[in-house]
Amino acid sequence: MSALPDSDLASPAARKLLAWYDNHARDLPWRVGPAERARGERPDPYRVWLSEIMLQQTTVAAVRAYFHTFTTRWPSVAALAAAPEDDILKAWAGLGYYSRARNLKKCAEAIVADHGGTFPQTVEGLRALPGIGEYTSSAIAAIAFDVPAPVVDGNVERVVTRLHAIETALPRAKPEVRTIVGEMLDAGRPGDFAQAMMDLGATICTPKRPACLHCPLRGDCRALATGDPERFPVKAPRKDKPRRVGAAFVLTRPDGAVLLEKRGGTGLLAGMTQVPTTGWTARADGETGREAAPFQSLDWVRCGAVAHVFTHFSLDLTVWRATGDLAPRAGQWWSPAEELGGEALPTVMKKAIGCALPGTF
DNA sequence: GAATCGTGGTT
């Protein structure tokens, strides 16, 4: 007997989906599977929250190692709230969208300070916390607390626009998708339903070459009936990505230490660590030469270029290297070679340092 | 609504 039987209110599609999920759920470190859930086991809201923040616009494969690192080092929301922000940024380095890491700390602090160290159990209560928006509030409420909330992420948008062959382009179709999910969802197993929809989108109803023959909803899918399910969801064409240029300056001390500094508190890579750089300008003839280097007395040598793609522009970074031993300017410090890997260096900076000091990253 | 905000994998 299941602890949370399928509700009589569930749509036929939801019942088929849950039956599929009971046999094909992905095994994920932050997840309580359908069998354990039916036995009454509940997920840890802290782990659900942490995973949902990490998974925003980020693949499961990329999240796994970070999730393990974070939960090992900070096993509870109280532990995370007590951690210095710099430690969290260092541990987040490489995962991207760094405002998530700063909001993670703020959110943990708010839960400890305003909620007695336990997570709010309503969509509205969760939604009011830093870094938690429409999707994440619904997902945590459904998965951690079995609140019957419509959970709509990119997977669900794809599944639903295909099921109903919705011609309206995203994001304009999102309200309609939410309504449909709200009508579909199983009031008996809201958490499993939300995760089942996402698993279906991730493993069967994929963006390219969906495995419709294995889909539990194939008999209900209007997009499949059209013969071209890949055509959905309809999306507006993307704007092309501008190219920017800049230069990075890797200064090493004779003992191998590297000169680093902290970026400002707002904008791109806010609060993260970098080597000195020029601004990154949209001008193709922007400053990329040694005349832009700090410490003009040093013998700067051009050692190559790195290409890096951000969300809304591509960057071609000319990399310069020099060796010297001088006093860091305000806000700068020498990072010993053996500590470099622990710094809050975003990937673009690891590329630049690796270009100047082969074998470092 | 549009722009901003990272990175790595897939096609």
Add this chain to the structure above:
DNA sequence: TAACCAAGATT
């Protein structure tokens, strides 16, 4: 190779 995409949030 370039485009697309991934459990989106914030301003």
